[in-house]
């Protein structure tokens with residue numbers, strides 16, 4: 052099975068410690084140019100206006116760091132793998148590559164979906180946090196300049212509603228551009244990202260027939276707040292909290308395929324049209 056190969060390759064990448072280099076702020080090194088083992092972030096530069104982010108799927112402990120004493124430190128199980136597999140699916144479905152930023156470092160050391168004030172408690176962890184955001188910022192800027200806008204999908208996992216995928220757009224704020232251009236339909240309609248998942252049989256929250264954009268829980272963290280299109284230098288950003296039923300060792304393969312298909316269908320409808 053093809054997806055198995057990708058996971059094997061991904062695992063091999065983890066074991067070898069062969070991290071794709073994170074672009075530095077000024078030099079913008081291409082991912083294949085160098086290996087920076089101290090930076091536990093996998094970053095792939097893309098060609099399409101789509102960025103996948105997975106800040107909570109890592110498990111590699113940062114040398115010289117200690118467990119964070121404040122905040123949530125639990126890993127979003129298999130979200131790093133799902134992000135990577137989804138990017139592979141999208142490469143099959145669309146004409147080009149998506150951008151990917153995945154934290155390999157543990158959330159015990161740094162939480163890339165928090166403001167820097169509360170994301171880490173020591174310098175070693177700060178360097179990992181900074182590497183994550185350097186990559187995201189560079190890719191968001193690049194996508195905006197090259198395509199005039201884009202979609203950032205921030206991939207997480209939750210166990211509160213195991214059979215649901217939960218939407219986080221800060222109650223619509225982080226998809227301001229999308230709403231302005233296409234209306235609410237693009238966020239809650241049947242061809243929206245969550246509409247596409249629902250069509251494939253996934254439970255989604257909030258329910259799509261709801262009339263407003265209010266999201267109860269997991270309604271978007273730092274990443275959607277900082278990189279979303281409510282900011283002048285942002286793109287449309289959606290946090291996706293995948294229920295634990297969809298992240299099992301077997302289930303994650305189908306989830307990633309379906310998510311790739313959903314993003315591709317969304318992109319064809321709203322993103323890649325001129």
Ligand SMILES: [Zn+2]
Nearest residue numbers: 107127207208
């Ligand atoms: Zn998370």
